Amino acid sequence: MDNVDRRIIKSQKAIQSAFLTMLIEDGFDEISVKKITETADVGRKTFYLHYIDKYDLLDTIVNQRLEELAEICEQKKDKGFIEGTIIWFHYFEQHKAFFSALFASKSTVSFRDQLLGFIMDQLIKKIDKSDPEKDNEILLKFLSMATLGIVESYVLNQLKGSMELVATEVGELIMQTISLAGQKNSST
Known part of the structure; x- marks a missing residue:
């Protein structure tokens, strides 16, 4: 169970970190889920497990x-x-x-x-x-x-x-x- 929690936290941190970097560099309007998942190196399914959009x-x-x-x-x-x-x-x-x-x-x-x-x-x-x-x-x-x-x-x-x-x-x-x-x- 502890490994699952750490994986979830690791995925969320990677997604949020990628998002924040893109937000600052490109602006919110230019961000897409596809770009976030590519930058965070996570699958789209993983993104949608944590966030709606x-x-x-x-x-x-x-x-x-x-x-x-x-x-x-x-x-x-x-x-x-x-x-x-x-x-x-x-x-x-x-x-x-x-x-x-x-x-x-x-x-x-x-x-x-x-x-x-x-x-x-x-x-x-x-x-x-x-x-x-x-x-x-x-x-x-x-x-x-x-x-x-x-x-x-x-x-x-x-x-x-x-x-x-x-x-x-x-x-x-x-x-x-x-x-x-x-x-x-x-x-x-």
Whole structure:
């Protein structure tokens, strides 16, 4: 039984490794299952034992990345906004080629949706819930979309400045916006 588990893990790692290499070098839109199996040196049957198609494989890898991000967010929860945001952006810096390939693709809408949902889940923990009458949906969506846009621009090298500078400014803007929204709520 142990050999089977190791073979499955070995096959999945080979498939994911081949996929990631092609994603970064060629872009998601150019990848086919045939190319993945040839590069990974596995049969198509082996690929289809583990994944429905290249989108399923992408979702699996994106979910792994989001789990890693969730662990980072859990570790940084006691940090301030700015220090926590720098730690978060550091993760994107480490995996810049991967995220850049996803943001550059026309076919990875589900990735954007997953990342947006993840950002919203993290930000809702930071937004003041002291006023049960106040619906923070617009504030949450605004901050999440803004953060997603900045992450995308950063990963695609469309922003000037170091990772620390970008992350610091994002952290400050989130903190100021949440604070301003809280002040507005208490004065109404």
